[in-house]
Amino acid sequence: MKVLITGATGLVGSATARKFLAENHEVYALYRHNSDRSLLADVESEIQWIEGDILDLSALELAFYGMDFIVHTAAVVSFIPKDRKSMYKVNVEGTANVVNVCLKLHIGKLCHVSSIAAIGRPDSRKAVPGHDVILDETHRWEDSPENSEYAKTKHLAELEVWRGIAEGLNAVIVNPTLILGEGDWDKSSTQIFRYVYHEKPFYTDGVANYVDVNDVAEVIFKLMLSEISGERFLLNGGSISYRNLFNNIADAMHKKRPSLRVGAGLAGVIWRFEAVRTWLLGTKPLITKETAQSAARKITYDNEKVRKALGFQFQPIERTVARVSESLLGKI
Numbered sequence: 001m002k003v004l005i006t007g008a009t010g011l012v013g014s015a016t017a018r019k020f021l022a023e024n025h026e027v028y029a030l031y032r033h034n035s036d037r038s039l040l041a042d043v044e045s046e047i048q049w050i051e052g053d054i055l056d057l058s059a060l061e062l063a064f065y066g067m068d069f070i071v072h073t074a075a076v077v078s079f080i081p082k083d084r085k086s087m088y089k090v091n092v093e094g095t096a097n098v099v100n101v102c103l104k105l106h107i108g109k110l111c112h113v114s115s116i117a118a119i120g121r122p123d124s125r126k127a128v129p130g131h132d133v134i135l136d137e138t139h140r141w142e143d144s145p146e147n148s149e150y151a152k153t154k155h156l157a158e159l160e161v162w163r164g165i166a167e168g169l170n171a172v173i174v175n176p177t178l179i180l181g182e183g184d185w186d187k188s189s190t191q192i193f194r195y196v197y198h199e200k201p202f203y204t205d206g207v208a209n210y211v212d213v214n215d216v217a218e219v220i221f222k223l224m225l226s227e228i229s230g231e232r233f234l235l236n237g238g239s240i241s242y243r244n245l246f247n248n249i250a251d252a253m254h255k256k257r258p259s260l261r262v263g264a265g266l267a268g269v270i271w272r273f274e275a276v277r278t279w280l281l282g283t284k285p286l287i288t289k290e291t292a293q294s295a296a297r298k299i300t301y302d303n304e305k306v307r308k309a310l311g312f313q314f315q316p317i318e319r320t321v322a323r324v325s326e327s328l329l330g331k332i
Contacts, residue, residue: 001108003224004028004067006054006098007074008047011183011190012113012176014039015217016071021046023221030054030063030074039183054094060101067105069224072098073113075157077150077188084149091153092160099164102171109229110171111220112161116209116234116301117151118175120144136302137175137232158232165230172223173232174216177301180320181213182327193328196249196258203243203258207298210245211237212320215312222310233306237314248318252325 003020007013008029020027021043028048031037037044052059054074064070074094076087095112102110120141122133141155158173165171183190185197216235223233240248243258250257306312 001068002026002028002066003069003071004030004050004063005071005073006030007072007113009035009037009039010073011039011179011181011188011213012216013071013073014183015181015213016073016220017047018043019214019217019221028063028067030060036184054097055089057097057101060097061105064101064105064107068108069111070098070102070107070109071111071113071220071224075113075115075154077115079148079150081149087150087153088156091150092156095157096160099160099169099171103164103167103169108170109224110161110164110169111224112158112171112173113216113220114158114161114173114175114232115151115154116175116177116236117148118154118158119234120151120155121146121299133299134302135234135299137234137305170229172228172230174219174223174235175232176211176216176235177209177237178211179213179216180210180324182324183213185328190324190328192245193249193253193324196246197253197255197328199250199256199258201258201260202262203246203260204262205298206242207239207300208242208245209236209239209299209301210317210320211235212315215314219306219310219312222312226310228309231309233309234301234303235306236301236303237320238317239300240317245317245321248321249325252321253329 003025005013005017005027008017009031017027017029017040026048027046028050030050030052032053033051040047050063052063054060072095074090076083076090078087098110119135119139121144122142161171161173179189181190185191185194215237219233219235246258303314
């Protein structure tokens with residue numbers, strides 16, 4: 001089978017490319033000029049690289065022509081206000097383009113890699129004290145101050161995929177939680193490992209919902225070769241407090257554990273300080289209002305649907321942390 005991956009140079013895209021290559025499929029990657037291919041350096045020659053952009057319809061049609069599968073992972077992930085315009089452009093318009101070209105060329109199947117953020121968060125003001133908030137695929141999006149601008153773009157992108165499904169597109173959607181994997185620790189969720197490696201002292205009261213990047217790639221692969229269509233699946237390996245997650249990473253990297261708890265009040269001070277600092281220096285903030293709010297939430301996600309549909313078992317957090325830590329330490 002011929003599979004083309006958008007965003008193949010990213011964390012999920014690169015892991016997915018490796019999975020399809022390992023199963024002897026022809027892998028094509030849509031890339032932009034000057035893209036960093038370091039995550040695929042050892043298998044770069046095994047991939048057919050096609051220069052293009054999901055915002056360029058003509059280039060997209062040329063790239064998709066003759067493909068059996070499309071895995072759409074390309075997206076802008078940001079919680080910085082100045083990135084909102086490009087985030088809406090790429091995440092929403094870009095996904096609409098992918099859907100439209102798949103329909104036009106009668107692509108065999110599309111997998112849209114969304115985000116857990118796209119299912120939305122319930123308004124915390126409606127929360128019932130003493131009751132845990134556990135969400136699954138049946139949760140309906142609702143307007144809430146808990147939803148980030150990134151979440152809104154991923155929700156709107158999903159609506160484009162559902163529109164395509166209504167028009168006859170064979171497609172599935174996956175919604176990963178916090179993805180842990182051997183990425184660039186200056187980017188994406190892998191920054192957590194860098195944070196702990198540098199022995200930052202703070203942790204929050206929130207709960208982290210996590211999934212191994214290799215599990216995400218494995219589920220994508222299984223779904224693409226299955227008869228399943230018109231479904232979405234939450235990909236969540238489990239839930240752990242940020243304190244315990246940081247402790248696990250610190251132990252695996254032989255570093256000092258974070259010891260200072262950050263409450264809501266201090267988190268508010270930190271993100272405001274970061275906003276001023278980065279405005280003065282012209283750099284990206286280490287923490288924003290949205291990331292501070294996210295790190296304090298205590299929401300978990302049910303993974304029963306994908307486990308039953310595929311007979312799938314997620315990897316334990318200890319194994320993931322040990323593997324990723326060893327990989328990152330080997331690059332230092």
